[in-house]
Amino acid sequence: MKTSIVGIGQTEFSTNSGRSELKLALEAILSALDDAGLEVNDIDGLVRYTWDNTSEAAIVNALGLPSLKYYGETEFGGVNCCGAIAQASAAIQAGLASCVVFYRALNARSGVRFGRGERVLSEDGDALISHQPEPPGDIYSAPFGLLVPGQHHALYAQSYKGHYGLSDERFTEMLGSVAVTQRRYANNNPRALMKDRSLTMDDYKNARVISEPLRIFDYCLETDGAMAIVLVSQERARSMSAKAVDVLSASQYIFPGSVPMYLYAKDTYSLAPPEAGEVLFGRAGLKPSDIDVAMVYDATSMMVPLALEDFGFIGRGEAADFLISGQNGPNGSLPVNTHGGLLSEGYFHGLNSIAEGVRQLRGESSNQMKADTVFMTLRGASSMIMGRA
Amino acid sequence: MNIKPAKQFLEQPYWQHLAKGKLFLNSCNDCGSSHHPPSPICPKCRSFNTGWKEASGKATLNSFTVVRHAVHPHLEQDVPYIVTLVDLEEGVRLVSGIPAGMEVDLKVGMALECKVIQKDEDFALPYFVPVDADKA
Ligand SMILES: [Zn+2]
Numbered sequence: 249m250k251t252s253i254v255g256i257g258q259t260e261f262s263t264n265s266g267r268s269e270l271k272l273a274l275e276a277i278l279s280a281l282d283d284a285g286l287e288v289n290d291i292d293g294l295v296r297y298t299w300d301n302t303s304e305a306a307i308v309n310a311l312g313l314p315s316l317k318y319y320g321e322t323e324f325g326g327v328n329c330c331g332a333i334a335q336a337s338a339a340i341q342a343g344l345a346s347c348v349v350f351y352r353a354l355n356a357r358s359g360v361r362f363g364r365g366e367r368v369l370s371e372d373g374d375a376l377i378s379h380q381p382e383p384p385g386d387i388y389s390a391p392f393g394l395l396v397p398g399q400h401h402a403l404y405a406q407s408y409k410g411h412y413g414l415s416d417e418r419f420t421e422m423l424g425s426v427a428v429t430q431r432r433y434a435n436n437n438p439r440a441l442m443k444d445r446s447l448t449m450d451d452y453k454n455a456r457v458i459s460e461p462l463r464i465f466d467y468c469l470e471t472d473g474a475m476a477i478v479l480v481s482q483e484r485a486r487s488m489s490a491k492a493v494d495v496l497s498a499s500q501y502i503f504p505g506s507v508p509m510y511l512y513a514k515d516t517y518s519l520a521p522p523e524a525g526e527v528l529f530g531r532a533g534l535k536p537s538d539i540d541v542a543m544v545y546d547a548t549s550m551m552v553p554l555a556l557e558d559f560g561f562i563g564r565g566e567a568a569d570f571l572i573s574g575q576n577g578p579n580g581s582l583p584v585n586t587h588g589g590l591l592s593e594g595y596f597h598g599l600n601s602i603a604e605g606v607r608q609l610r611g612e613s614s615n616q617m618k619a620d621t622v623f624m625t626l627r628g629a630s631s632m633i634m635g636r637a
Numbered sequence: 638m639n640i641k642p643a644k645q646f647l648e649q650p651y652w653q654h655l656a657k658g659k660l661f662l663n664s665c666n667d668c669g670s671s672h673h674p675p676s677p678i679c680p681k682c683r684s685f686n687t688g689w690k691e692a693s694g695k696a697t698l699n700s701f702t703v704v705r706h707a708v709h710p711h712l713e714q715d716v717p718y719i720v721t722l723v724d725l726e727e728g729v730r731l732v733s734g735i736p737a738g739m740e741v742d743l744k745v746g747m748a749l750e751c752k753v754i755q756k757d758e759d760f761a762l763p764y765f766v767p768v769d770a771d772k773a
Contacts, residue, residue: 363708364708364709365708365709365712366709369709374639374711375639375640375641376639376640376641376709376711377640377641377642377643378640378641378642378643379643386674387642387643387646388673388674388731389720389732390640390642391638391640391641391642391756391762392638392721392732392733392762393638393704393712393715393718394720394732395708395709396708399702399704399708399720402702402704403700403701403720403722406700406701406702406745407699407700407722409745410700410744410745410746456705456706457703457705457706458705458706459702459703459704459705459706460703460704460705461702462702504680505730511722511730511732512673512674512730516699516700516722
């Protein structure tokens with residue numbers, strides 16, 4: 249792509265923001281513009297998830313934007329964190345807009361919680377009723393009690409564990425290594441919800457099981473807040489700020505059964521076929537060994553081993569060795585989720601992971617690595633590579 | 638556990654067959670393949686000429702989870718319960734489960750068979766249980 253991220257902005261992460269999602273969105277947008285050195289009236293494009301409650305109309309009207317020349321929505325939530333970047337970039341390259349803001353606002357802890365069944369069920373006397381045609385919580389899943397994304401992740405986890413014949417102990421250490429390593433990153437990160445809470449491997453092992461084989465610390469943090477990301481053309485970015493980070497590649501890749509929740513995908517121990525990586529890396533002319541830092545959309549810790557294998561950073565079935573030996577840590581061969589991830593910084597539908605990638609490339613991370621090229625994915629469904637063109 | 642599809646769904650053939658105690662799969666009358674969830678078109682040959690075929694009931698266990706945390710107040714009495722993904726002989730995947738109270742030792746890849754269990758007069762669910770579970 250020929251676009252750059254020139255601004256990132258956010259509100260604080262919390263469990264109770266105390267204000268509307270619209271107000272959060274506006275705060276994040278102004279903060280991102282300030283970071284970019286741009287004015288409100290520079291915005292001529294907006295992108296968002298269809299799942300976001302704050303419409304483009306609400307933003308245009310609230311800010312009194314003179315005009316909006318492009319607005320686009322991508323389906324689902326975080327599934328399209330990099331898809332929204334691809335969409336904004338495509339709009340800019342096509343000349344439909346020159347300055348596009350991608351925003352996400354949600355009171356996901358104090359408001360409607362993704363981890364609760366109430367989101368997808370209504371009550372009729374003693375019975376609970378599903379009206380959903382598609383997962384999660386759809387008419388074919390809900391009657392068996394499969395209701396929330398975190399339970400689906402437990403199914404992928406068990407499938408992986410069974411497919412590779414991992415013992416309970418080894419599997420626990422593999423995911424524990426993700427949770428503990430990311431918590432250490434978060435302990436250095438002033439934005440992280442878990443900044444002041446330590447987590448040891450013993451804490452992890454002794455933690456409450458939510459949905460076997462996943463424990464409480466395998467899960468992300470339902471979070472209140474908002475984030476925004478500002479994109480312009482690479483050419484314009486060059487005249488603006490040395491902080492600009494280029495979008496080297498952005499892609500979407502779905503296949504039958506993969507969306508919304510992979511229940512009907514051919515494999516459940518792997519969530520993206522090799523072609524997903526070939527498309528992403530091919531567009532950038534790069535290969536996995538060129539990546540310095542990886543951001544993996546960790547709605548649960550299980551997403552980390554799956555992404556590392558699916559994108560060829562390691563071989564199939566090698567995740568346990570890689571993670572248990574700390575290769576995802578600060579001194580490892582591929583630091584992963586250096587902000588603490590969705591597990592320990594906050595669940596921000598992927599925008600916080602993109603922002604951390606930007607910080608790494610600017611040299612502004614709380615856990616700064618040597619970073620020239622950063623990878624980001626959500627299960628392969630949308631992915632990107634950031635760096636300097 | 639008392640979770641049901643809304644009434645308008647229960648009028649569809651998939652659920653109507655189950656309510657009569659049989660698991661039928663949405664299948665193509667042209668190429669013979671089965672698919673799930675039901676769809677107006679065959680994803681293999683793209684024919685709209687689809688119908689319903691009784692499943693053999695034979696399946697293998699793709700994955701499972703023991704749900705220990707109740708995500709709805711109504712489920713507090715139901716945990717722990719087991720949710721499964723099962724791969725049917727006909728080449729389709731179903732979300733299923735193990736009936737409450739059944740003792741099982743599950744392993745990914747193990748053989749399962751269908752057991753349709755009536756929940757109320759107009760609603761039944763296709764559970765899949767280990768092949769030897771009834772003999773044990
Ligand atoms: Zn057909």
